[in-house]
Amino acid sequence: MNQVVNFKNFDGAHPLPAKLDAEALDRLFREARTHNAFLDTPVPHALLEEAVELAKMGPTAVNTSPLRIVFVETDEGKALLEPSLAEGNLAKTMAAPVTAIVGFDMAFYDKLPKLFPHADARAWFVGNDAFIDLTARQSGTLQAAYFILALRAVGLDAGPMGGFDNAKVDEAFFAGTTVKSNFLINIGYGDADKLYPRSPRLDFEEIASFA
Amino acid sequence: MNQVVNFKNFDGAHPLPAKLDAEALDRLFREARTHNAFLDTPVPHALLEEAVELAKMGPTAVNTSPLRIVFVETDEGKALLEPSLAEGNLAKTMAAPVTAIVGFDMAFYDKLPKLFPHADARAWFVGNDAFIDLTARQSGTLQAAYFILALRAVGLDAGPMGGFDNAKVDEAFFAGTTVKSNFLINIGYGDADKLYPRSPRLDFEEIASFA
Helix, strand or coil: CCCCCCCCCCCCCCCCCCCCCHHHHHHHHHCCCCCCCECCCCCCHHHHHHHHHHHCCCCCHHHCCCEEEEEECCHHHHHHHHHHECHHHHHHHHHCCEEEEEEEECCHHHHHHHHCCCCCCHHHHCCCHHHHHHHHHHHHHHHHHHHHHHHHHCCCEEEEECCECHHHHHHHHCCCCCEEEEEEEEEECECHHHCCCCCCCCCHHHHEEEC | CCCCCCCCCCCCCCCCCCCCCHHHHHHHHHCCCCCCCECCCCCCHHHHHHHHHHHCCCCCHHHCCCEEEEEECCHHHHHHHHHHECHHHHHHHHHCCEEEEEEEECCHHHHHHHHCCCCCCHHHHCCCHHHHHHHHHHHHHHHHHHHHHHHHHCCCEEEEECCECHHHHHHHHCCCCCEEEEEEEEEECECHHHCCCCCCCCCHHHHEEEC
């Protein structure tokens, strides 16, 4: 892993880095879609691992890195998940090659001696429950988004969803731990024939302004 | 905009889509870094707008799309932001070409007739303050992460940070609106010579498991 960054086409000054090519932008953002139906094609563990390895490099507050994931893929795992699912998510989730339970570790600060070795960052959190909750949710959700885009980057499709009982999932998969579920992501090779038309987005002016 | 997705090298069956090339993965994840110092190079509005246009295509709960951004770039804007900054973030933020205030609109549901036209999704939220708060923060933070990666995708560098007074920022920039600040992102062309070594990350086995 490089300790100092210099993009291949960027020497620290001019020429400035070019943007990713159109195919990459399409894959990540413009043509990528939330998939509800997947091809009957297995998902290699190596690709899931690569997506995690990519996502974990993204920035989090104080490098806290609270994201935790359980990849549910066996019949036993799916059966454990099934009672937590809202009816509208049931069939598609049971049929998906893999369902990731994306969560965050409320005791993330116990990893800070490894993650943030240059200061006693653990002490900034311990005893401050509001700050712990904010950081776990905020940085864990940032990492979940990096993970969605990382799945797309390695050629997989994602179907992120709410619509499940967090408490039931936590009881089934995280009992006795400090991990809480955030949301679910069905993963596989999406069946483009089963997509609905894309929903509208806001205009730039509805989202952003300059000051 | 395409209504049905077919990646250029993917016809709905085999061959499966390849992953992005190594240079793209480096740019987005592996070699990208949180920058604290930027080159004295202006940031074109067109690139900021393109990053927003890319980020807005990422998935959110019920397509709620609560992300809102103010790009602070003028002397007047920076002066308005200055009193909100923690001392450790002050000098680098005042020097950054652009600072994005990334927030979420707590009244996001008023846009649902446009964003989710096939059902009265607005009614699912109105009066349910806990669900509104959860959705604004969760989906607004997902979109903030898409935006960080979109900045990198268009060739810019990002320096996301907490360490500011949310209430002061909200008063200075969002008074009389329903928008709340989430975090800040300094934006520009990063000065690679000013980077610290990258902090460690967790091992795959500390993050993820299979069930």
